[in-house]
Amino acid sequence: MSRSSSPYVAAPARYSPNKLSRRLDAIEDIAVPAASHMSSITEVFSNNSTAIVTILKSKQGGDIAAPLQQAMDALDALQRFQPFIGIAVVAFKAVIGMELKRRANDKRIGAVYFAILDMLSVLFELSNIKEIDRPDPNGGTVRGRLIASLTSAKEEIKTAANSIDKYSKTKFFVRVFKSTQWESELIAHTKTFGERKKDLKFALEIHTAVAVDKMQYQVAEMFKMLTKVLRNQSAKEDELKKEIDKNGGFDKVISRDDVLLTLSTKYEDKDMIDKTSSVVKSKDAQKTLDASLRRELQTSVHDDLKANQKLFDMKFDAQTAQLKEAMERSADRVISALSKGPYERVEDPDFRALWKDERWRSNVKARLLILSLHDYFTTPKDLPGPETDAEQDSHENLSKLTFIGSGHPEEWTLEYMGPLYITPLQDAIDDDSSGFVSINEINEFTREKYEGKIRSLIKQMNEMKDAILDDNKASVET
Numbered sequence: 001m002s003r004s005s006s007p008y009v010a011a012p013a014r015y016s017p018n019k020l021s022r023r024l025d026a027i028e029d030i031a032v033p034a035a036s037h038m039s040s041i042t043e044v045f046s047n048n049s050t051a052i053v054t055i056l057k058s059k060q061g062g063d064i065a066a067p068l069q070q071a072m073d074a075l076d077a078l079q080r081f082q083p084f085i086g087i088a089v090v091a092f093k094a095v096i097g098m099e100l101k102r103r104a105n106d107k108r109i110g111a112v113y114f115a116i117l118d119m120l121s122v123l124f125e126l127s128n129i130k131e132i133d134r135p136d137p138n139g140g141t142v143r144g145r146l147i148a149s150l151t152s153a154k155e156e157i158k159t160a161a162n163s164i165d166k167y168s169k170t171k172f173f174v175r176v177f178k179s180t181q182w183e184s185e186l187i188a189h190t191k192t193f194g195e196r197k198k199d200l201k202f203a204l205e206i207h208t209a210v211a212v213d214k215m216q217y218q219v220a221e222m223f224k225m226l227t228k229v230l231r232n233q234s235a236k237e238d239e240l241k242k243e244i245d246k247n248g249g250f251d252k253v254i255s256r257d258d259v260l261l262t263l264s265t266k267y268e269d270k271d272m273i274d275k276t277s278s279v280v281k282s283k284d285a286q287k288t289l290d291a292s293l294r295r296e297l298q299t300s301v302h303d304d305l306k307a308n309q310k311l312f313d314m315k316f317d318a319q320t321a322q323l324k325e326a327m328e329r330s331a332d333r334v335i336s337a338l339s340k341g342p343y344e345r346v347e348d349p350d351f352r353a354l355w356k357d358e359r360w361r362s363n364v365k366a367r368l369l370i371l372s373l374h375d376y377f378t379t380p381k382d383l384p385g386p387e388t389d390a391e392q393d394s395h396e397n398l399s400k401l402t403f404i405g406s407g408h409p410e411e412w413t414l415e416y417m418g419p420l421y422i423t424p425l426q427d428a429i430d431d432d433s434s435g436f437v438s439i440n441e442i443n444e445f446t447r448e449k450y451e452g453k454i455r456s457l458i459k460q461m462n463e464m465k466d467a468i469l470d471d472n473k474a475s476v477e478t
Helices: 019-030 034-057 065-081 081-102 105-129 144-167 173-178 178-202 213-229 233-247 249-253 257-268 285-298 301-340 349-358 365-379 411-417 419-429 439-467 470-475
Strands: 361-365 436-438
Touching: 019 173, 019 249, 034 105, 034 213, 065 081, 065 105, 081 105, 081 144, 081 301, 105 144, 144 178, 144 301, 173 178, 173 233, 173 257, 173 285, 178 213, 178 249, 233 257, 249 257, 249 285, 249 365, 257 285, 301 439, 349 365, 361 365, 365 419, 365 436, 411 419, 411 436, 419 439, 436 439
Parallel strands: none
Antiparallel strands: 361 436
């Protein structure tokens, strides 16, 4: 800094911040606490949940993949604000990931997935609770109770997903033969998630005005709706059951090779069977098919699920690991972005260091800036030694911070950073008189500071011309 002002060079033109800088400032200025975004996230979840219910209730049916993914995205966003709910949310996300690859457009599968969504919908009430770690009279906390319930929910989601995985892989003909067992299995899952929803509600009850009777009614009504969906038979299922009844019922059909082969060939999904035709297959091939079908039809759903569990666990674990790896990479990017912060846009190294230390965003109160600047210049700086975190700082010049202490040639400037000079300093820096100093304003101010140094050097050079020997003037002037 210099006492001198220069009459030799015209004042520089006003700096006009570019579009990117203004946009960055605008983004920073409108940034609000995460909680304020909860209403829009909750709305996304609610709207897509309603869309799924509409599809499940309609006679035509439809693809729930899109609203299911949107609802999952809302849960994912909620998890960013409350990471501990990932215990169950990540498990469900892994299951949805596998389902979207399979794209099995089946209402029964959709009903189970919706039961899980409905259970997890309770978690959006966390936005109404400010102190999830405040102990209740018994020493428990909302977080502690939710973690216990969500840990159980994770295992229940995984169990239900194994059922869905096996159900999806089961031939249509076999499903119909085991329709009563599958109906009971899938209904049991929806009931489990309804009960778990109650547990989650009770975990929040100490902090929210939840009407227990109303909640019990809502869970019961939801279970009734999902049970109706699960018990509803398609036209193709009804037709096959009539044919089975016409041939003497399930037991009779299983015992008759010819009927079993005819019906299984007629009603099976083409992409799920060995392309078998009673016309072109030999007797041995028919007997092998009959034996295979008979074993499959006579094996209980419970045993089917046990046999499927190991393979499913491998797929589930792989999907979960992939998700967690992606989440870690995303977290690293977020941390990297946050660790940089707005201070990186401050050009002057001293102001940049101050901006970083104070964790200011895109602007700061002018009075606070001036007082903080005085403290900054009078506080000794510990220069980082070798192999410290500071060596990794992208701005290495921050390690050479200015300290204006006793005996420093510019110690005189500290007087002009005191309370008596706040107003003129504020006028000089706060270009729009808003009471705040933006990054653009501080950059403009410091650019003028450096321009002033150049003007001072030019003045000194002009003043030194008289002291230069005549023989040397020609060389200096060129």
